[in-house]
Amino acid sequence: MDFTFATEQKFLVLIADIAFVGFIVATLFGGIVAVGARQLIHAVLGLIMSLMGVAGLYVYLGNHFIAAMQILIYVGAVSISMVFAVMLARPPEDAKAKPLMFATKIGSGAVIALFAAFVVGRAVIAHPWVKAATVVKEGTIRQIGENLLTTNVFVFELISLVLLVAITGSVIIAKRGRDNTDQQGGGV
Amino acid sequence: MDFQLADLKLIAPHIALLGTALLVLMVEVFGHGRRRPEATWISLLGIGIAAAATGMSCHENRLGFSGMLAADGYSAFCNMIILIVGALTILVSSNYLKDERHEHGEYHALILLSMTGMMFMASATHLLLMFLALETMSIAIYALAGFFRTKEGVESCFKYFLLGAFSSAFMLYGIALIYGATGTTQIHGIMEQFTQIKGLASSPMALSGIALLIVGFAFKVAAFPFHGWTPDVYQGAPTSVTAFMATGVKAAAFAAFFRIFFVAFPATSPVWSQALWLLAVATMTMGNFAALAQRDVKRMLAYSSIAHAGYLLVGVVTATAAAGTGMLFYLLSYAFMNIGAFACVIMLGRRGADSTNLDDYAGVGFKYPLLAAALTLFMFSMAGIPPTAGFIGKFLIFKAAIGKEFYWLAVIGVLNSAASVYFYLRVIVYMYFRERPEAAPEGLRSGPAITVATVVAAAAVLILGLAPGFVVRMAEAAMSTF
Numbered sequence: 171m172d173f174t175f176a177t178e179q180k181f182l183v184l185i186a187d188i189a190f191v192g193f194i195v196a197t198l199f200g201g202i203v204a205v206g207a208r209q210l211i212h213a214v215l216g217l218i219m220s221l222m223g224v225a226g227l228y229v230y231l232g233n234h235f236i237a238a239m240q241i242l243i244y245v246g247a248v249s250i251s252m253v254f255a256v257m258l259a260r261p262p263e264d265a266k267a268k269p270l271m272f273a274t275k276i277g278s279g280a281v282i283a284l285f286a287a288f289v290v291g292r293a294v295i296a297h298p299w300v301k302a303a304t305v306v307k308e309g310t311i312r313q314i315g316e317n318l319l320t321t322n323v324f325v326f327e328l329i330s331l332v333l334l335v336a337i338t339g340s341v342i343i344a345k346r347g348r349d350n351t352d353q354q355g356g357g358v
Numbered sequence: 359m360d361f362q363l364a365d366l367k368l369i370a371p372h373i374a375l376l377g378t379a380l381l382v383l384m385v386e387v388f389g390h391g392r393r394r395p396e397a398t399w400i401s402l403l404g405i406g407i408a409a410a411a412t413g414m415s416c417h418e419n420r421l422g423f424s425g426m427l428a429a430d431g432y433s434a435f436c437n438m439i440i441l442i443v444g445a446l447t448i449l450v451s452s453n454y455l456k457d458e459r460h461e462h463g464e465y466h467a468l469i470l471l472s473m474t475g476m477m478f479m480a481s482a483t484h485l486l487l488m489f490l491a492l493e494t495m496s497i498a499i500y501a502l503a504g505f506f507r508t509k510e511g512v513e514s515c516f517k518y519f520l521l522g523a524f525s526s527a528f529m530l531y532g533i534a535l536i537y538g539a540t541g542t543t544q545i546h547g548i549m550e551q552f553t554q555i556k557g558l559a560s561s562p563m564a565l566s567g568i569a570l571l572i573v574g575f576a577f578k579v580a581a582f583p584f585h586g587w588t589p590d591v592y593q594g595a596p597t598s599v600t601a602f603m604a605t606g607v608k609a610a611a612f613a614a615f616f617r618i619f620f621v622a623f624p625a626t627s628p629v630w631s632q633a634l635w636l637l638a639v640a641t642m643t644m645g646n647f648a649a650l651a652q653r654d655v656k657r658m659l660a661y662s663s664i665a666h667a668g669y670l671l672v673g674v675v676t677a678t679a680a681a682g683t684g685m686l687f688y689l690l691s692y693a694f695m696n697i698g699a700f701a702c703v704i705m706l707g708r709r710g711a712d713s714t715n716l717d718d719y720a721g722v723g724f725k726y727p728l729l730a731a732a733l734t735l736f737m738f739s740m741a742g743i744p745p746t747a748g749f750i751g752k753f754l755i756f757k758a759a760i761g762k763e764f765y766w767l768a769v770i771g772v773l774n775s776a777a778s779v780y781f782y783l784r785v786i787v788y789m790y791f792r793e794r795p796e797a798a799p800e801g802l803r804s805g806p807a808i809t810v811a812t813v814v815a816a817a818a819v820l821i822l823g824l825a826p827g828f829v830v831r832m833a834e835a836a837m838s839t840f
Contacts, residue, residue, distance in 0.1 A: 320424075321424045322424075322426075322486065323423075324423035324424070324426045324427075324487065325426065325484070325486045325487055325490060328478070328487065328490045328491070328494075329490065331376065331471075331474070331475075331490075331494055332490055332493050332494050332497065334471070335468075335471045335472070335475070335494050335497045335498050336497050338383070338464065338467065338468065338471065338498075338501070339468065339497050339498060339500060339501030340501070342464050342468070342501050342505065343501055343504055343515070
């Protein structure tokens with residue numbers, strides 16, 4: 171497809187192109203960090219970076235809603251629970267002792283990547299692509315936002331109550347032995 | 359935008375409770391960790407204000423906040439049950455918390471917050487609001503279950519949390535499917551869609567949505583086969599919290615269950631009433647027969663609470679105004695008899711050792727005659743023996759079932775009640791016909807607040823049993839406002 175832009179927009183297009191490359195780099199680099207990091211927490215951070223990059227690519231595909239959901243669910247919820255899991259589980263001491271050989275890593279990575287590229291590529295080529303009948307309206311996020319603040323404003327406000335209860339509850343569960351002077355009944 | 363300031367009147371009771379919860383938290387913060395007994399009184403005052411606000415808003419009889427919630431007689435009656443449950447729980451907890459060295463304001467704040475969620479559930483006419491209210495209630499109760507941080511308490515908290523999160527996901531999926539099928543999550547709108555669109559009542563999407571909703575509710579009310587968490591959670595949680603869970607959560611969940619299925623899904627009722635029929639029969643039979651084998655009173659009460667969920671499900675299966683009346687009356691009387699029974703269990707316990715084994719009840723009848731008399735009354739009521747509240751409640755529900763020609767359901771229910779008499783009476787037999795062992799600990803874990811709660815509960819069980827007319831008429835009036 172060919173796009174033509176007005177001259178005054180050329181600069182903006184350039185920025186958009188640079189950002190696009192940035193997202194691709196973030197996706198790939200994050201993925202490499204996620205696979206290669208020795209510290210588990212670094213791997214999680216790499217994964218977050220990669221997922222953010224993917225979210226950016228969704229924006230370029232014109233689906234802002236999926237992009238927002240990607241950030242909300244994967245970058246937000248899934249990664250946070252991974253961070254919790256990493257922090258709660260003590261990593262085994264000898265985890266660092268036996269890293270894979272560098273060549274083994276590259277080799278197995280390349281095999282898996284080629285396999286994935288083959289499968290996805292075949293599917294993409296085999297699929298009879300047709301042009302979408304209608305362009306996705308740019309208003310999807312807008313509609314959700316408007317709905318949240320008009321018809322569903324009550325539910326939106328009630329979420330703050332749920333969060334308040336969750337914070338109170340987690341603080342009570344998390345704090346230890348406050349003024350429970352003798353730990354006879356407690357001690358967990 | 360469909361928001362009027364007048365709508366705030368509909369949620370005045372909820373706001374009162376929420377404000378009280380925040381106040382209790384603040385008092386705790388500025389109390390610098392000293393023991394603050396006033397949390398009890400502030401909470402009771404807040405509950406009183408909420409009750410007054412409920413009384414004032416119950417004649418509104420309209421929907422508010424773009425059809426999100428209703429302030430009608432039904433929600434007012436459920437609110438009153440929840441407020442009574444909350445007030446009794448706080449009274450029962452007062453001495454218990456002091457004795458266990460856990461007299462923190464957060465406990466009261468969590469009770470009030472979860473009551474706010476329960477009251478929103480009772481008045482929700484929108485599936486989203488219902489779901490959020492359910493989460494508000496549940497999250498507070500997860501924390502309460504682990505409040506004492508004993509090994510069993512934390513286990514109970516964690517089990518309840520994991521399975522509760524799982525069931526919430528089921529319910530949310532059900533709501534999403536119903537939204538997909540009908541295009542709305544407002545229950546009156548759903549009902550209109552079902553009447554307008556032919557074939558929607560048999561569409562797989564709508565039916566699977568309803569099925570998943572049933573799973574979510576069945577988990578919350580501890581119905582077979584989603585009851586697996588109940589015995590462990592009820593046994594491990596602090597006894598006062600167990601009483602709150604067994605009565606409050608049940609009242610709120612059944613209130614929402616009945617309202618949603620009665621208003622939104624009458625078009626599909628032949629399908630779901632069959633499923634719920636099986637669920638009701640399995641729940642009461644399983645609950646009663648498992649309770650027969652228990653030697654731990656707290657665990658026995660947990661299984662008995664499953665059985666009571668079965669009786670209440672009969673009301674949802676029948677889904678008529680008469681069944682709703684029976685269900686409301688049963689929920690109210692169950693609140694009194696169950697919290698009363700747990701209050702007696704608390705009084706017989708010791709710090710760090712709940713002494714809930716049946717053997718600990720041997721000879722209690724002559725050592726503490728008043729307490730034994732109260733516990734006997736509560737056990738009679740749970741078994742459904744006249745002249746107690748439990749009998750009237752069962753009578754109303756089974757009568758409604760027979761009225762809609764669910765004969766077998768009523769017969770199985772009555773047979774189950776007869777079987778349950780055995781394990782309720784066994785407690786009484788232990789109290790009056792066994793020798794008290796020499797080594798039994800002296801003294802009761804008693805105090806003015808818990809005594810008041812027990813006396814009020816016992817009086818209510820008797821009054822509701824002897825002169826139920828007034829409350830039955832109130833419940834009928836509540837059902838007529840749908």
